[in-house]
Amino acid sequence: MKIPFIDLSREYKYFQREFKNLNQFLKKGEYILGKELELFERDFSAFISQKKYYAVGVNSGTDALVLALKALKVKEGDEIITTSFSFISTALAILIVGAKPVFVDIKDDFNISPEEIKKAFSKRTKGIIVVHLFGLPCDLDEIIEIKNKKGVFLIEDCCQSFGSKYKDRYCGTFSELSCFSFYPTKNLSCLGDGGLCLTNSAYLYNKLKELRNPDLKKDIIDDIGLNSRLDNLQAKILRIKLKKIRKLIRKRVEIAKNYNKNLFPLLITPKEEKEKYHSYNIYTIRVKENIKLKEYLAKRGIETKIYYPYALPEQPIFKGNSRVLKIDNCLKIKKEVLSLPCYPFLKKIEQKKIIKRI
DSSP states (O other), rough: OOSOOOOOHHHHHHHHHHTHHHHHHTTTOOSSHHHHHHHHHHHHHHHHHTTOOOEESSSSSHHHHHHHHHHOOOOOOOOEEEEEOTTHHHHHHHHHHHHHEEEOOTTSSBBBHHHHHHOOOOOTEEEEEEEEEEEEOHHHHHHHHHHHHHHHHHEEEEETTTOOOEEEEEETTSSEEEEEEEEEEEEEOOOSSSSEEEEEHHHHHHHHHHHHSTTTTTTTTSSOOOOOOOHHHHHHHHHHTTTHHHEEEEEHHHHHHHHHHTTTTBBBBBOOOEEEOOOOOOOOEEOHHHHHHHHHHHTTTTTOOOSSSOOGGSSSSTTTOOEOOOOOOHHHHHEEEEEOOOOTOOOOHHHHHHHHHH
């Protein structure tokens, strides 16, 4: 029995009945910036914030980060404090708008350290991007206190944390702007690329709509945007999936708890914290010889991933155009991480085999 890291065909079968109605939608011939996108943006806002926030669908999570920074008028020479441990898009978006990422260390839970954020400020600091990595919320109270004291903006990178909560509020509702990804492996996913920006500012909402769809017919073009729209087909798919997302996230949590129960204290499992609801987009353990364990499991038909083998400052793209504080904990942890299969359609017999082999 081979166990893939994720099997998207199982998710398709789960939604197969609802997907049969897509033909009726396709017959309308409305593919870009239509009613379906407006309905999804409304439904997303209702789910996350009881319609208190504005949602703007875009092409991807990366584009969401780029557009968020553009809407906040980040420019060349500005510095943005962010984590040293994440998917590369978090920091790449900062480079794309001409700013400089400032990398700080992480805590043992993989998330950015508030204490290290305090050490990273300079006269050029414009804002902070935090990542709720793998689905675990950051220490938001401390981070918000820091950003308010310093008078800078906060962006939440929620690309791995749709459905996660901090003190019973959904991640994405604690900052000026938050960014989501609907890549096929995410908690809420479409059938390709997709993303979204969320804000409670009417000004930023209108700015984001302008930036995602530059109207080249205008006589005056005063800002550089992107052709970055979430198309109506993906919006339709996401509306279908949103109706069942609570059940699917609960299933992720159930699988994670089963791992925690059976693998701890043999190795370091994700921390469960009272005020944080972990949605487990990715289930990541820590083990001293992670590569050996990965190879051992692969020989027995179990696919795992290493997220992430490198700290962001180690990537050549950031050499000479970033600032790095001490990241000793990050450099230690990156050698120990191993992510196990954890998605709603992972069978109990597969979970049992994974646990037994480890």
